[in-house]
Amino acid sequence: MRILKNIIGILWLTAVIYLYFLNHSYYGNGWSEIGKWLPLIIIVFGLVGGILIYKRKNKLEITFPKITAAGLILIMLIGNTTFLIRDVSFYHGEDLFYSPDEGGSIFEIDDPSTLSGNEELLFTHESSVAYTSKQLEWLPEYFHSRFETPTFTEIQLGLLTKSIGIILILGLFTIISIGFGLTVSRLKPSSDNILISLGIGLFAIALFSFILGALHALNFWTAWGLFAALTAIGIKQIRKILKGLLTFKYEFDPELSTANLVLIPALGMTIGANFMDNISIFPRGWDGLNQYMNTAKEIFEAGGLIQTGGNYYWELLMSLGFTMFNWTTIALNLASFFPAVLCFVILFFIIKKFTSGEKALITASTIYMIPLFIFHGSTDNKVDLANFAISMLAFLSVYLGIITDSKRERISYIAIGGLLCGFCLGIKITSIMLIFALLTVILYKTFKWLGATAGTLFATSVFFLSTTATFGSNINISPETSRTIGMILFSISAILLTSAAFKQKNRKEIITSIIFIAFVGLAFMPWMAKNYSENHILSAHKLLEGVIPGPQISNEYLENMYDLNCEETGTHEELDRYLGYGTVFTNYITMPWNLTMNNEGTNGTYIDISWLFLGILPAFILFIPFKKPDTKWCVMAVFGISYWLFWLLTSNGIIWYGLPGFLALAAWTGGLMRNYEKRNRDFGKYLTNVLIVIFLISTLVLRLSLTGKGSVLLYISGVMTEEDVQLSIYPNSGQMREVFEKDQDGQNDLIWKIGTTLNYLIPGSYSRTYNDQYLDDINCLYSERDPELLTERLKELGFGYIIFDYFTLNISPDPESTLSEKYEAIKDYIKNHTEIIVPDYYKGYIIAKIPGT
Known part of the structure; x- marks a missing residue:
């Protein structure tokens, strides 16, 4: 039977891996450059292997100075190799x-x-x-x-000074946060409590920055004053941390294992490459430029809170890169590199509780190296990795709370878990899924599987009652139907919970769930107050989100205003590119396959989760023994299943909304690999090693091929300034900014924005721009295809400009050509019936002035 299971599993793995690489051609681009990177790979792998061989008869000693020196040497090696391969220059003329x-x-x-x-x-x-x-x-x-x-000297000085500066500043954030967190929480220093204290400290920085921002007193002096105050409070613990770092010494017997020979150098080079690409002076990515970095910059410029329609705890942290250091690079690293490394470290320590240290290291490393994480950690400046890191700390705190025998510790950990969940909610609204998943875990611990069922149904009822449950554009549930379903599910969950409470003696333990929710609300309360001050409506939805300050336009509004009958296709074009274009049933049944292969809808590294989960989980699940699982695995099962269920109900297949659920995927993967090796001994060890090597080498080659953007390298070497980098990326951005800065009189100065990343460069972008990237609303105004009528309507709505991106057509596969039809009509109007004032032929952006404004 075991042989048959192995045959089935290996055939499945072979098919998944083969088809995965067949559907992701960019791996081939990486291998086409392998010759250029081979010397670096040989040097790094050779150094690691040489040290392990040399020290195999003696214990290998690791100290903090050695780690620091190794890190800097790696950065210098990767940096110099990148400069040599890319051979960059600054063209003047x-x-x-x-x-x-x-x-x-x-x-x-x-x-x-x-x-x-x-x-x-x-x-x-x-x-x-x-x-x-x-x-x-x-x-x-x-x-x-x-x-x-750049000269050799400029390259060396740039790499050293900028790397050391970034490391010292990120270290400052880390040490102060841990010191403050340990002091106020009074947790005993341990690896788990240090990580949780880091989360508490980061929340404190964000919270106090919020308070200073609310007073519009967030500036250089107050920000440094805040850090001085946090340092003073946590000085005793900070001294212990610094002393511990300087005296840190860890000895172990080095083994010539796959984990050491392949994983350590591959992981190190990936971290080094991510670090290199984050020594940047200009934001990156659609979301980074349009939202997250834009918010951080506007907070800095306003000296306080701004109105965006959303919540932005992490952007307050990012804004300190501008406020305290006047260095965009720090803000970028707080968005990307810093939380990515935190995710790796936190993953390792959590997964280690569920499997061996070796499997925890392998699993945490592979998660860090999947293309989706590479994208978020180095290509776009989003807050999703930060949200993932804090969500894992929330899980860790709740987990420690439910396994401890001490009532005092249980309440403390659960309260901290709630606080960190509230922090997450203030980072990203999708954290509501995390809150419900952890609430379900707490109810499971209190009332076993009846409690878990009640918690899952309760959360599901909330999604239906708030009409946020969605299944793509192919099925439309009316608000009335959604609320009816919600009420039925809520009633069932209430009956189950009541039944569980009366059946069990520990019914008073329900207070644990109440404490958790109370601390979630406490951490999120500042945003509820801010959002209420903007909309003056006391409802759950309005308290969760603020008011968007820009023009409020919708198809319904335009239809009522101009007696139009508009067809809205943008929802289908945007959401179904992730969920798929088939029927609802087909989309959900085939989702694991499509999410892995990216063969349905859009594709790219930003949604590529690798073959790891689809390959290993089904192949190795065959070897799970039929016995009662440990409590810890039941907890992880409840968390993972409930989280991914909520994701299915609310996220339309958008994979990065599910990042907190990757904790469960990682734990399951590590646990199944270890179990497989136990059941199959030497053969099991051999197969898992082969799989890990395939993953590590292919992903490392891909990562190296993406390293070293020209403007980043020229900034590192000091050849380009921040302004030079901006103009090299957006050649006419200076002219555009000048146009928009001059016209701010409130008379037709609004900007209709179609598919561009230029928000970061537009003064007061949140209040002046309307984002219509799928052209639904402007197409509605242009229903009659009458240019003069469209011009008059845009003027009547207060608009004076249109920014049009030639590449808008590429944001969706557009299988039914609905986007293409809108695109061609609006492009014709802009080119022939407006005044083009900034024609950016290089990047595909047109800035047009609406006639008569």
């Missing part, structure tokens, strides 16, 4: 074009509007250039002097 019509001539031009359209753009004015030596081989020598390359 006008736009350089190649024209086949002029006999293959190369020429400069300062007015792109004079181009015939047959020319090929070679280099944008004042931009970064990669592979400079190859470029110069075919360029006339006259142009060679236009390319400024």
